[in-house]
Amino acid sequence: MKKLSVLFAAVMMFLAVGVAKAQKVASLDVAAVLNLMPEKKKADDQLTALSNSKRAEIEKQMQAAQAKLKQYSEEAPKQTQQVNEQRNAELQKLQQQIEQMQMAAQKDIAEKTDAAFLPIEKKFNDAVNRAAKSNGWDFVFDANASGLIYKGGPDATAAVKKELGL
Template structure:
């Protein structure tokens, strides 16, 4: 059984190498290109500012809740059971509000991130398509992929960066 699986792996390797030689394949440093795009840098800055603002808002609410918890804990022995129960409910409601704010901030961030990156991805994909057609590449693969065991052949990264007008 072990020999059969080794034989199968060897056959698949030979077949895939044969197919790769028959087709023109290029690699592309997608992360490098994206990080060099000014649009991505601006989107990252805007998203960080948005996230920082949301986190500050949540922290302010959480700090207010902590202060109230401390105050209520100190005053609890002097209050009636009914008052303490009402205060407990109020703290529970505050905690729930903070959780909801957190969830809403995550959803808002994801939506804003998607909206910000969509045109950037489209621009990159258009440039890759244009470069691939111009150079006759049938496949352009991400050079950062861990699926590569061996990498050879043309690198489309410089051509895509040139198409995008970045260094």
């Protein structure tokens, strides 16, 4: 019985090594491929423009609020307590509006980013799948990932670029 257990363990180890050797692994420089895609460049440019316009709107509102704060601070000694309290409430409301604008801008940019990159990601993944199938790779790892310890297998970057027509 003991010999049978040892024999079974040896057969299992042999099969495991055989299966491991049968699997083909490749690495891929994901960032390099994505940066070559014209769709990504266009999406990056559009998102940068959107971000800059949102930032400009918020800065404009902040400058207006700062101007009011300066004006109200200078006039405060000449005003009644009631007027100063109303002005403080107005300034707090402006601050809340600016914070809401910032949150809305972040949400809008995040939604636009997701919408812009979804088709790019799909196209990229489809190209990786086609390249892996045509080259017989079982696994393709990102060459830039910190979890990759050894990069000795074939490089899939050229094959994926070919699938994307880059």
